[in-house]
Amino acid sequence: MVTDRRGFLKSTMVGALAATAAAGVTRAHAQGALKASPKGTPVKPGPRDVLLVVDVQNDFIPGGALAVKEGDAIVPLVNQLGAGFEHVILTQDWHTPGHVSFASSHPGKKPFETTTLAYGTQVLWPDHCVQGTPGADLHKDLKIPHAELIIRKGYRKQMDSYSAFFEADGKTTTGLAGYVKDRGFRQVYLVGLATDFCVCWSALDARKVGLGASVIEDACRGIDTNGSLGKAWDQMAKAGVKRIRSADIAV
Numbered sequence: 337m338v339t340d341r342r343g344f345l346k347s348t349m350v351g352a353l354a355a356t357a358a359a360g361v362t363r364a365h366a367q368g369a370l371k372a373s374p375k376g377t378p379v380k381p382g383p384r385d386v387l388l389v390v391d392v393q394n395d396f397i398p399g400g401a402l403a404v405k406e407g408d409a410i411v412p413l414v415n416q417l418g419a420g421f422e423h424v425i426l427t428q429d430w431h432t433p434g435h436v437s438f439a440s441s442h443p444g445k446k447p448f449e450t451t452t453l454a455y456g457t458q459v460l461w462p463d464h465c466v467q468g469t470p471g472a473d474l475h476k477d478l479k480i481p482h483a484e485l486i487i488r489k490g491y492r493k494q495m496d497s498y499s500a501f502f503e504a505d506g507k508t509t510t511g512l513a514g515y516v517k518d519r520g521f522r523q524v525y526l527v528g529l530a531t532d533f534c535v536c537w538s539a540l541d542a543r544k545v546g547l548g549a550s551v552i553e554d555a556c557r558g559i560d561t562n563g564s565l566g567k568a569w570d571q572m573a574k575a576g577v578k579r580i581r582s583a584d585i586a587v
Contacts, residue, residue: 426487427489427538437458
């Protein structure tokens, strides 16, 4: 499994992201309703499968502080997929004011520059998903009322978190690994924002804790700057993460 995710961040984010951040650049993915899979019979989610909906929050959609282009376009498909799963977990970025990942917390630093912290390279972001603010709220059109858990991450002021399973040091747990083990889940399907960061890191850590992991590509959006999306897919493939589409799921 590829583990040098800090190096990945540094190589893909610096420069190119700074130049394109204001526009919330991403690679657009094909859209569309669920339909018959050309690869065979779609899989019906079972009682040991769980849908993990990653960070579909206001600050990550157009108009938000750290927008992913077309981030809101996935919401209807995520809702449709959610209706087909008995078990759904949602995640939220949930930062304190003055969080260490914010450029505003580092005098002289600008958003999308990097700094070195105790756990490695840290990209410095605009203030986003601050606890109790509208930007941290889930998108208003996200409708999965039977979701069983909301896991919040990044709430430790001195540590960032992309993954739903571990904080940025790769050791401090969010509690999700224990939860899915206790519930007897075996397979995680991931959707949300952004493919090449929080979705990717969550998928890699799902594999790390012994779960099967599949990323539903058309129910995600990525930043895709300086090759970050392709590199993320390569990392996930090497870790055994499956790359599928919504048509592969029977709902």
